[in-house]
Amino acid sequence: MKDSDKLTWDQGRCLSPAQARSSASQKLMVSLMFLVSLTYMVYTLKLVSTSTSSSTCSHAPFLINHLFPSSNVTEWPSSSQTSRTGKGKRPGRQKTELRHLVFGIAASSKLWEHRKNYIKTWYKKDKMRGVVWLDDRVKTNPKEGLPPTKVSTDTSNFVYTNKLGHRSAIRISRIVTETLRMGHKDVRWFVMGDDDTVFVTDNLLRILNKYDHNYMYYIGSLSESHLQNIFFSYGMAYGGGGFAISYPLAKALSKMQDRCIQRYPALYGSDDRMQACMAELGVPLTKEIGFHQVCSLLTLLL
Secondary structure, three states: OOHHHHHHHHHHHOOOHHHHHHHHHHHHHHHHHHHHHHHHHHHHHHHHHOOOOOOOOOOOOEOOOOOOOOOOOOOOOOHHHHHHHOOOOOOOOOOOOHHHEEEEEEOOOOOHHHHHHHHHOOOOOOOOOEEEEEOOOOOOOHHHOOOOEEEOOOOOOOOOOOOOOOOHHHHHHOHHHHHHOOOOOOOOEEEEEEOOOOOOHHHHHHHHOOOOOOOEOEEEOOOOOHHHHHHOOOOOOOHHHOEEEEHHHHHHHHHHHHHHHHOOOOOOOHHHHHHHHHHHHOOOOEEOOOOOOOOOHHHHHO
């Protein structure tokens, strides 16, 4: 081989430092794109596999009579009755009505004058019960027909370490417990929402009547945002769309929630704190697509 040919061959085999760095960068980008695509596919498959349940309650409910032997929970149906009437349903169970619900609404004093207009669109003072929980006192007018307002209990003794969030998440996560402790009578469901959440109460009742309120249920839905589901969880109810907790579950939650919250100081918001406590109680999310966390023209048609 001639020297000139050998030089050309060697140059073809050996890359310059700049070319080597460029090649390494390209390989890194390809690897990152592959990992992102794989993650997207995995979470998409997870969403499909955990899609909403059918129109009937298909999973076994969570028994609670062993937790509250002295509570007002009636006797459970026998195994023969259960097999005849379906899982989680009692023979002759009275239909759930608006009077059986109590709404817990998370609000901010700084945004109250604007956000209260959302509540006016759906709340009927003569037919519903509810409480708006704020971080500070606000001016109210009884003629507006809004729920009563209360200032949340001070939560400054709870540790909050998430640098991206706000510690008001602790206050908001305790709204169900604080509403329960007000002592409302004949409550079947506590319904949680934000001050800009709009409830279509006929649809809400239709959903809740599918479930036996004497069992532990945590009912809500995912976000319509795929990125939010990836960042937070596919097994969490998003409070912006609202969620419902049965009375027995709210009782169980109230007995352990403060200790539970202290165990998770690094969580971002109120919803993931609620999910953490549900996980400790062994109660998974029951998904119903009617709870919309992101409003769009499509969701209005569902």
